[in-house]
Amino acid sequence: MADCALCNAMEDKSTTFYEGKLAAAIVLTHPVTEFHCLVLPKRHVTRLSELRADELKEMFGIMARMSSFIEESYPGSAVIAINRKGNSTQPHLHFHVFNSTVGGIRAMLAPALGKEFYPPYTKEELMHRAEEYRKFVSAKLTD
């Protein structure tokens, strides 16, 4: 969809670290936590119930690999969250994958209480992260 920010974000090959037949994954410019990324269907879909089984399979494969990456890189654990129609800045269905900070998901919600988010990435940091994730996820996706 031409006017969708997430459809357009998948076109940026410097930050799209996985692109398969049906799904993609991108590093976020403004992460909530250090390893925050999005996994989304390539098809413009707005509701979970619109996803096909093959899209779900590919997306959950990416999320499982990113969860492993996070858990191998960070003392905490991975968290997966889904946007809800009407409760997101982007209508394109997407899953957030990120590391749980010390204090778990409650601490992650601290920005809503006036504390800072993880600092925004520079363009160089974004590209470095994308390359790091790309190597890990591609090596693990052998299906």
Ligand SMILES: [Zn+2]
């Ligand atoms: Zn879209």
